[in-house]
Amino acid sequence: MPVSRILRSLSLKTILALLLLLVMAACSKDYVTGRSSYNWYKIDQDIKLGKEVLNSQLAALQKGQNYKGKAIEVDVDEAQLARIRGIVSRLAKVSHLPDLPYEVHLAEIPVVNAWAAPGGKVMVYSGLWDPEKGLVKKENDDELAAVLAHELAHATARHVTESLSTNMTIMMAGTVATSAIGATGSSMGQNLFSNFFSYGFNVFAPSYSRKNESEADLIGIFYMAKAGYNPEAAVAVWQRAAKQRGDKTSIFASHPASGDRAKALAQWLPEAQKIYQNPSLPYPNFRELPKNPKPQASQAKSP
Numbered sequence: 001m002p003v004s005r006i007l008r009s010l011s012l013k014t015i016l017a018l019l020l021l022l023v024m025a026a027c028s029k030d031y032v033t034g035r036s037s038y039n040w041y042k043i044d045q046d047i048k049l050g051k052e053v054l055n056s057q058l059a060a061l062q063k064g065q066n067y068k069g070k071a072i073e074v075d076v077d078e079a080q081l082a083r084i085r086g087i088v089s090r091l092a093k094v095s096h097l098p099d100l101p102y103e104v105h106l107a108e109i110p111v112v113n114a115w116a117a118p119g120g121k122v123m124v125y126s127g128l129w130d131p132e133k134g135l136v137k138k139e140n141d142d143e144l145a146a147v148l149a150h151e152l153a154h155a156t157a158r159h160v161t162e163s164l165s166t167n168m169t170i171m172m173a174g175t176v177a178t179s180a181i182g183a184t185g186s187s188m189g190q191n192l193f194s195n196f197f198s199y200g201f202n203v204f205a206p207s208y209s210r211k212n213e214s215e216a217d218l219i220g221i222f223y224m225a226k227a228g229y230n231p232e233a234a235v236a237v238w239q240r241a242a243k244q245r246g247d248k249t250s251i252f253a254s255h256p257a258s259g260d261r262a263k264a265l266a267q268w269l270p271e272a273q274k275i276y277q278n279p280s281l282p283y284p285n286f287r288e289l290p291k292n293p294k295p296q297a298s299q300a301k302s303p
């Protein structure tokens with residue numbers, strides 16, 4: 001039975017009590033920052049969800065309407081795949097969740113993107129290092145690590161399930177409101193997950209909030225530094241990204257405002273450099289570092 005129908009059959013009082021209980025029960029500890037975070041999911045469910053995304057992506061690529069003959073793990077550059085797997089393995093070891101079942105896949109398709117699904121399943125498209133349209137240089141480990149560390153941070157900070165939890169609460173609150181006015185047909189049944197992975201040309205592309213992007217930048221630059229990759233590459237890569245445009249499947253669409261992000265990364269660089277020079281140093285308290293600078297537009301509005 002859809003959740004919406006169950007909810008409509010309950011009294012308003014019961015729904016409100018249930019909602020309060022869920023809000024209280026959902027507060028769990030964030031593995032990365034140590035602060036409390038709002039997440040209904042257990043880490044096992046992150047892993048299961050990520051597997052589903054990856055399997056859907058692999059199946060879509062295998063059907064290969066758009067990229068015939070370039071299906072997943074077929075015709076791939078084995079040396080490059082080994083390089084990426086090596087980088088992800090080094091990053092995973094220094095991450096806050098080193099024991100996730102990390103897995104790396106490469107598809108030889110002209111899409112400028114890479115992502116890590118919840119639970120650490122990583123997908124990379126070879127367009128990422130396309131000499132003309134790409135974001136990084138193919139054989140530059142530091143640049144590859146900058147992108148991969150950022151993506152892994154989305155997984156270790158559990159941005160997808162955290163956001164799904166918040167959205168579900170908002171929708172349940174919406175259902176309470178419509179129940180209260182006697183309306184029918186509220187839609188808890190819609191697939192919230194599709195909000196995160198937009199789909200086009202057989203390719204999945206995640207979209208996160210600006211807050212999540214900033215957090216992944218912050219965590220990512222420290223992961224790469226601790227794993228032995230020069231954190232300056234993160235600033236360089238996102239400066240470059242700020243000057244590029246792409247379709248909805250590209251990393252440029254899913255990672256907007258790169259100019260501001262490069263500036264924020266430059267602020268965190270000195271701290272990251274300390275870890276790069278001495279990887280045995282612990283991570284700083286992420287909450288005490290300077291925040292992402294505000295976008296130009298909102299600065300102009302302030303008095």
Ligand SMILES: [Zn+2]
Pocket residue numbers: 150151154208213216255
């Ligand atoms: Zn991101």
